[in-house]
Amino acid sequence: MGMLIRGAAVLTMEKPESLLPNGEIIVEGQYITHVGPAGSVSPERTFDRVIDARGMLAMPGFVNCHTHAAMTLFRGYADDLPLMQWLQEKIWPVEERLEPEDVYWGTMLCCLEMIRSGTTTFADMYFHMDEAARAVEKAGLRASLSRGMIGLSPGAGEALDYSRRFIRDWHGQAGGRITTMLGPHAPYTCPPDFLHRVMEVAADLKVGIHIHIAETRAEIEEIRQKYGKTPVVLMDEVGLFEFPVLAAHCVHLDENDIRILAEKKVGIAHNPESNMKLASGIAPVTRLLAAGALVGLGTDGAASNNNVDMMEEMRSAALLQKVATMDPTALAAFDALSMATANGARVLGLHDVGLLKPGYKADIILINLDQPHFYPRHDLVAHLVYAARSADVETVIIDGQVVMEKRQVLTMDEEEVYHEVQKRSQRLVGTDL
Numbered sequence: 061m062g063m064l065i066r067g068a069a070v071l072t073m074e075k076p077e078s079l080l081p082n083g084e085i086i087v088e089g090q091y092i093t094h095v096g097p098a099g100s101v102s103p104e105r106t107f108d109r110v111i112d113a114r115g116m117l118a119m120p121g122f123v124n125c126h127t128h129a130a131m132t133l134f135r136g137y138a139d140d141l142p143l144m145q146w147l148q149e150k151i152w153p154v155e156e157r158l159e160p161e162d163v164y165w166g167t168m169l170c171c172l173e174m175i176r177s178g179t180t181t182f183a184d185m186y187f188h189m190d191e192a193a194r195a196v197e198k199a200g201l202r203a204s205l206s207r208g209m210i211g212l213s214p215g216a217g218e219a220l221d222y223s224r225r226f227i228r229d230w231h232g233q234a235g236g237r238i239t240t241m242l243g244p245h246a247p248y249t250c251p252p253d254f255l256h257r258v259m260e261v262a263a264d265l266k267v268g269i270h271i272h273i274a275e276t277r278a279e280i281e282e283i284r285q286k287y288g289k290t291p292v293v294l295m296d297e298v299g300l301f302e303f304p305v306l307a308a309h310c311v312h313l314d315e316n317d318i319r320i321l322a323e324k325k326v327g328i329a330h331n332p333e334s335n336m337k338l339a340s341g342i343a344p345v346t347r348l349l350a351a352g353a354l355v356g357l358g359t360d361g362a363a364s365n366n367n368v369d370m371m372e373e374m375r376s377a378a379l380l381q382k383v384a385t386m387d388p389t390a391l392a393a394f395d396a397l398s399m400a401t402a403n404g405a406r407v408l409g410l411h412d413v414g415l416l417k418p419g420y421k422a423d424i425i426l427i428n429l430d431q432p433h434f435y436p437r438h439d440l441v442a443h444l445v446y447a448a449r450s451a452d453v454e455t456v457i458i459d460g461q462v463v464m465e466k467r468q469v470l471t472m473d474e475e476e477v478y479h480e481v482q483k484r485s486q487r488l489v490g491t492d493l
């Protein structure tokens with residue numbers, strides 16, 4: 061039986077030219093089982109549900125490769141500061157006060173914002189992760205979840221024990237929508253002996269590692285002073301890259317670092333807006349791609365962005381590479397779109413996510429093209445990167461389930477989320493907002 065989506069322009073994301081002007085998609089259970097032109101599905105076939113998507117574009121949902129979802133609670137609380145001061149003076153003190161239920165509601169707000177802007181999968185690194193996982197299960201998203209660990213903190217051993225138990229409890233849950241990783245925070249908070257303990261658990265439980273690497277000049281300096289090498293070389297020598305690694309940022313890299321990241325097939329999460337806002341710098345994305353590295357796109361937490369809108373992030377990524385290299389051909393529209401979808405899924409190690417293709421998970425978004433900024437229809441790929449807005453996303457399907465229809469989110473009560481978040485964030489930061 062299943063579900064038929066018909067009448068939409070279908071962008072499969074396999075190749076720039078793989079756009080069907082009028083396509084048909086069949087979803088059965090969690091999977092896409094057919095993608096073809098109008099008339100490719102027998103008129104005799106019956107479906108449980110038919111979505112008339114005329115005037116829409118169907119494409120894979122966005123994959124946000126790096127977030128701290130519950131940090132939506134701190135959106136607009138501490139702005140216009142450099143990373144270390146922002147973390148040490150503003151963010152870490154309020155994070156001390158976070159209760160598990162706060163993380164549930166902060167993650168719910170993030171999921172709501174992601175669904176409404178077409179994100180279907182995300183990678184999260186935070187704490188009280190059981191509650192984050194409960195929120196993901198309820199919201200209907202797909203996520204790779206990791207418990208962030210500060211190796212230098214007295215609670216590091218406990219955080220590692222929590223991670224081990226969390227991975228056993230949640231990996232493959234929610235019908236396979238939830239996967240897990242280990243989350244050592246960064247080279248400057250996790251010394252090699254701690255990373256060795258993390259790698260033992262990764263080998264034992266067969267999961268990947270999510271970490272921040274080479275985010276700021278201050279980090280490069282600190283690691284050089286301590287170890288006499290770059291963070292990338294240090295991580296390589298420690299043995300981290302023998303595991304599947306999701307490395308957030310990778311802003312400050314030399315040619316040798318780039319070669320290592322490409323050779324070791326490290327998944328990189330580029331976060332252009334967070335890097336701009338914290339003035340961390342500009343990641344050498346075009347050089348990474350030229351070296352054959354795997355690069356996805358992320359927003360980072362909402363306290364350093366300040367939203368989790370992947371359409372905006374995609375546009376920022378493309379524009380930033382052009383201005384940084386003074387080359388308008390840098391990071392062309394299809395490459396930016398691939399980073400936000402298919403390549404992002406590969407960065408998370410999800411090999412059946414990110415394309416509209418039979419055998420892939422049914423994570424599909426429908427974008428309303430009947431709007432002034434989508435005319436004339438010269439090039440829909442360019443329109444998606446340079447002209448689209450997240451409010452153009454009308455319908456979101458994740459794992460074969462419709463989670464938003466005609467901009468109505470079906471998996472949660474939006475008013476309840478706003479109420480809880482407002483109440484909790486006031487308690488946390490102690491202001492009347």
Ligand SMILES: N[C@@H](CCSC[C@H]1O[C@@H](n2cnc3c(=O)[nH]cnc32)[C@H](O)[C@@H]1O)C(=O)O
Pocket residue numbers: 128143147151152155185186187207208209210213215219245246272275334360361364
């Ligand atoms: N404090 C926690 C674990 C940290 S989770 C991940 C951490 O990354 C922090 N974070 C958010 N954005 C960034 C960033 O861009 N760079 C480095 N850290 C970040 C975030 O505030 C959070 O404290 C504990 O041991 O209980």
Ligand SMILES: [Zn+2]
Pocket residue numbers: 126127128272308360361
């Ligand atoms: Zn981060």
